Amino acid sequence: MKPAPFAYEKPGTMAELFGLLAEHGADAAILAGGQSLMATMNMRLSAPEILVDINGLKELSGISVSEDKLSIGALTRHCDVASSEDVAARVPLIHLAMPYVAHAAIRNRGTFGGSVALADPASEIPACMVCLDGEIEITGAMGVRCVPATTYFKGLYETDLQEGEIVTAVHVPVLGDGERHAFDEITRRHGDYAMAGLAASASVSGTTLLNVRLAYFGVAGTPVLAIKAGAALEGTINDSCISAAQNALDSDLDPFDDIGCSAATKLHLAKVLLDRVVRRLVAVQ
Numbered sequence: 590m591k592p593a594p595f596a597y598e599k600p601g602t603m604a605e606l607f608g609l610l611a612e613h614g615a616d617a618a619i620l621a622g623g624q625s626l627m628a629t630m631n632m633r634l635s636a637p638e639i640l641v642d643i644n645g646l647k648e649l650s651g652i653s654v655s656e657d658k659l660s661i662g663a664l665t666r667h668c669d670v671a672s673s674e675d676v677a678a679r680v681p682l683i684h685l686a687m688p689y690v691a692h693a694a695i696r697n698r699g700t701f702g703g704s705v706a707l708a709d710p711a712s713e714i715p716a717c718m719v720c721l722d723g724e725i726e727i728t729g730a731m732g733v734r735c736v737p738a739t740t741y742f743k744g745l746y747e748t749d750l751q752e753g754e755i756v757t758a759v760h761v762p763v764l765g766d767g768e769r770h771a772f773d774e775i776t777r778r779h780g781d782y783a784m785a786g787l788a789a790s791a792s793v794s795g796t797t798l799l800n801v802r803l804a805y806f807g808v809a810g811t812p813v814l815a816i817k818a819g820a821a822l823e824g825t826i827n828d829s830c831i832s833a834a835q836n837a838l839d840s841d842l843d844p845f846d847d848i849g850c851s852a853a854t855k856l857h858l859a860k861v862l863l864d865r866v867v868r869r870l871v872a873v874q
């Protein structure tokens with residue numbers, strides 16, 4: 590299918606961008622990598638009157654590291670995040686997750702900010718942001734605000750972004766002393782959206798875990814922090830505490846049936862992932 594007719598603008602400055610968004614309001618859609626937007630337009634699931642292409646705004650691309658924080662510009666391509674040595678060394682969770690994001694061709698154009706703005710419930714990146722307790726930088730004509738990832742994702746494809754605003758960057762804490770990350774997901778084919786996935790971080794000393802954060806995706810409208818399961822894992826890891834944490838997922842998670850699998854299967858997969866990921870966290874690395 591072909592998209593409905595649309596107009597196209599490519600602003601060269603942020604001022605021009607916000608002028609266009611103010612002029613066109615809800616009729617405008619931001620075009621970043623186009624990997625999700627163009628597909629929905631071609632299927633006539635969305636029909637914006639005007640596309641505002643942000644690819645001319647070079648200030649939105651790039652990865653930078655300060656003392657305790659790593660920042661990724663919204664327009665940074667998935668492939669550049671995947672190959673970044675800074676990301677691999679400072680925020681291994683994101684490095685571990687990137688190969689699971691779609692396929693190489695899509696990662697060449699798709700952007701980190703596009704995934705954060707789209708907020709697909711089965712996407713890896715929102716769950717990493719929640720697990721890391723990162724922040725989403727949002728900019729509008731009135732200025733910049735930073736929103737914790739834990740409150741930014743509001744529901745199915747629903748975020749804290751308001752009309753006239755865009756995601757300009759994300760900021761995540763760099764790996765602390767003794768902190769480790771682990772990631773896994775279950776899909777029918779590599780590159781598909783996950784049936785269930787888990788991003789995890791913890792402070793690790795031998796086989797003891799502290800500050801455990803388990804962020805599930807593909808099991809609800811937003812990433813879900815499994816608080817009770819995380820609490821059950823604080824201390825020395827053994828089979829019985831893994832089993833207690835798996836049981837705690839019964840109250841932490843309330844999965845939905847989707848086109849790919851039933852709620853009961855998702856809950857089962859979440860428990861399988863917990864076991865795998867926790868054993869990776871305490872494995873000698």
Ligand SMILES: Cc1cc2nc3c(=O)[nH]c(=O)nc-3n(C[C@H](O)[C@H](O)[C@H](O)COP(=O)(O)OP(=O)(O)OC[C@H]3O[C@@H](n4cnc5c(N)ncnc54)[C@H](O)[C@@H]3O)c2cc1C
Pocket residue numbers: 618619620621622623624625626627628663664689690691692695698699700701702703704706707709711712713714750754755756757780781782783
């Ligand atoms: C076959 C296929 C498989 C895929 N599998 C996965 C997967 O397994 N995991 C995964 O995470 N993703 C997957 N994707 C999606 C891919 O990662 C996209 O790149 C991503 O969802 C959106 O990024 P984009 O830059 O292409 O955004 P676009 O398609 O350009 O935009 C997506 C939406 O976000 C808005 N938007 C984009 N950037 C901004 C911004 N900076 N501020 C405000 N709004 C913005 C747009 O207006 C639009 O509504 C898949 C895509 C395809 C086609």
